[in-house]
Amino acid sequence: MASSTTPSTSEDKSTPSLSPQGVPKDWKFWCIIFSLALSVLLTAVEFTGIGAALPTIIRDLKGQQFIWVGSAYALGSTALVPLCGGLTQIIGRRPIMLSALLLFALGSTISGAASSMNMLIGGRAVQGLGAGAITSSVQIMLSDLVTLRERGTFSGLMALSWAVGGGVGPVIGGSLAQNGKWRWLFYLNLPICAFNATLVMLFLRLKTPPATLKEKLEKMDIIGNVLVTGSTTSVVIGLTWGGITYPWSSAHVLSPLVIGLVGLCVFIIYEINLCKPPVVPIVLRLNWTAASGYLQNFVMAVVLATLSYWYAVFFEACKDKSPSGAGVDLFGLSYSISLIAVVAGVAVKKTGKYVIPTFVGWVLTVVGAGLLTTLRANSTLAKSVGFQLVIGGGVGIIYVVTLFPILASIPITQTAPAMALYVFSRNFGYIWGVTAGGAILQNELKRKLPASFLAQFPQGVEIAFATIPVIPNLGEPLKDQVRNTFGEALKVVWQVTLGIALAGFLCSLGMRQLQLHTTIDEDWGRKDLLAVRASVPPDPELLEQTISTKEA
Template identity: 80%
Template sequence: MGSTDSLTSRPSTPKPSNDLSHGVPKDWKFWCIIFSLALSVLLTAIEFTSIGAALPTITRSLKGEQFIWVGSAYALGSTALAPLCGGLSQIIGRRPIMLSALFLFALGSTICGAASTMNMLIAGRAVQGLGAGATTSSMQIMLSDLVTLRERGTFSGLMALSWAIGGGVGPVVGGSLAQSGNWRWLFYLNPPICAFNAIMVLLFLRLKTPPATLREKLSKMDIVGNLLVTVSTTSVVIGLTWGGVQYPWLSGRVLLPLVIGLLGLIVFIIYEIYFCKPPVVPIVLRMDWTGASGYIQNFLMAVILATLSYWFAVFFEACKDKSPTGAGVDIFGLSYSISLIAIMAGIAVKKTGNYSIPMYIGWMLIIIGAGLLTTLRADSSLAKSVGFQVVIGGGVGIVYVATLFPILASIPVTQTAPAMALYVFSRNFGYIWGVTAGGAIIQNELKRNLPASFLAQFPQGVEIGFETIPVIPSLEQPLKDAVRDTFGNALKVVWQLVLGVAIVGSLCSIGMKQLQLHTKIDEDWGREDMLVDHGWSYSSSTLTQQTENMKEALSA
């Protein structure tokens, strides 16, 4: 009788190494999975960025006033499910979560396309956001199942490229459809793409799920923590969206939801640290500034990215008489500088294993770029506006990729799923602040500074920012220049906000340690078909159980 070790090998078939220092094998199925994940990122990026260029036309078509909620509802929905996705993916597996996310996104898109009122559009955007948040969380978790942290930078760069392509194409697509009067197709095109992506997921996305009873899996769910963070986030968004637009900032209807929301987030953190087992926040991060700073920097970067992506088109439409399509083209400098620099930063981290220096450089570029943006005026040259985009976009691209590393380097690979769910939550929560704060600033500045003769043309009141933009090219001088200058000055305040956030982000990077990057993936996850293709399971627990079963059979 052979030794026990012989029971775990297959002499007739070459056994692949169980060294996972390069993740799972990079065969054609692996690249099909990566393509599917990148397609999901592309879809959500197009949706997030296209609405800005099309929103003036949509607002006029639906005769709506609550236009800020079109962006806020999407950002809120994408944030609400993000923390929950980590636990759910551990219970029912990665693929069902991704398929459900695609269904929600397609459903929300259908509602938006059929919207007859602004409230219906906002509701559809919220459902879209739920799908987008779950998609992004699932993508980050599954990417961690497939590649090691050391090589993650390259693949994060590829995802950033997908985001940038979507971010570049989105405003052009949104502007073109709006300009031709076909803005509803901005939403109707999404369901067929979701269906194609779902087919890709069904065919190729086969990832392992460790065996456990439903009770064991449910015991790992942090229901209270997820409920706290969702309700608190919603309350904060309500306060931000109403502040200075529907109600004064110091009114109870603004302060109450803001205070409740922020206190709720504090309670969430205390609950996670002292009472929750297991927590949404990985236990190591409770004591480690490096990991915690990664989350904070990720949040602040997202505030900047959302502000730039959502509001830069306003500068070209309001101050430069650009059509929605033209405005989309003019922010290519931002979109593609983010993607190209992100890929380069990811490759640099893979080769050097160093993430702290790129992050310092990234924040410096963002500070310089934001400072340059504050000098933009309505009559500034196109060369300046595009060149400044490249500077700040390069910094955002670096930080976009690099914030992942201090987080995951601080924890064991077995805690990746909840850590990545919280990572996506912090990023999406930042998007909320960028969209709502930028919109509130613009509205408040326009309310105070637009010429009275111009405001008299819009009796509906304060929320007129987007509805006024299509009227600007037809105005007579000197009113035309006065309105342009007002928009330019309003955006200057937005860029000052970006500058302040960038300074805080750079300060948060101080004291961050340079940790060694993991060179293996979690053995209990990864590609399910590897056992079929190679006759080998990467799960040590599964292999041990199989060996024990064979021992018992031989003894009997």
């Protein structure tokens, strides 16, 4: 169990790094940071842009299983993340990052060329595989490059990048969709992937500890990866089918849900007691402080995905907004997240404290979710935009601070597997936000949409979802009835979101304030760093903190 102070790292091979002021931030460093931020922006645009374009895509492809467009992406970005964390330890950071960009580009090509819903869903799954590896690699490489004490600032920059992408994504997706060019939402990824891959090849030159092929293969946890991948897929199938393809009480839904959740429990037990070396080593044996970090990260992701994916529906269905107009009206959410995330990151760097910011973040999130439950189809635009600022500010804080209780609880040599699990918990939360939010919405629409309206769509309520762009052209009183039904269905989504946010707040209780590392793992990081460091004296005050921490 972790103690209330930072664990000793005397057993690992790391040596005290320079202070945050002493670590050289030369032009090569900032080129690396830019490439990481661009990678985050790329995945954010793809994740959020599809929501505004989805009704148009469904109509053009004459598809039904629209929830799978989001679920396949979220599943792909989650299932192989633990494996990705292990592979970065075995073959290095740069090869994994380049492979991830290649996968993302391949998935974008398939999605853009899709002639059917099945082809689109397949392309989105491949995109998701690339996105998961990108996200995991970014988090791991940040830990290689900067100390935990200064990590808040750079996590804030990554959050800013995500929020910028999340802000422009719905506008880009919506604009392309309403002009019949939704395929370019995917094709535009290709030159960005190529440019980013060039940056990675030129500047991302990180060390990889030497090892024989046998030693590397022995570190591969095949059983653990099979368990987590199969279990995650099973959960997603159950969530996606629930209440739409099959009733929630049916064996078709309950069986994959139970199998998946039990499989995840078996995975955790196996990792703790049997696997050597495990996918996620000591991070599964930690105290409540570290465990709460993972739980809060998961809950935050559920809230963020629900907002990012389903808030646009409110503006399109209830406010007669075009897809691009809905994206503009979501700026309040995107940019409140980004700005507050940067402020929170700087605050943690200055103070070394993360507990109080965490509480403030959850209070704002709970209050914001509560405000959303009051939205109706006839609510003013000022309310629907203003409420975003409250919940966006809360999510922005939590987005940054949840990694600190985790990384402060472990030796720095365990950072890569810890961050792989961190990204897994976040992406698994995205699955629940996209899939469960869509299931709730569709179940409510099935129950409440006027019978005369549903009768026009014998294929099912999922086809009715594709009619959102034509709601402004419906005659009265049917138009008001449909708009109000969408508003009531979304109210249930926000009520569930409020309950989830309250659960996140409860997870934060009992979390302890630990000292933040001021060292980095010398086995990783930039190859040229040692030569540069020789000419830069360390900051005496923070170096003394480092020595005191190790002695403790």
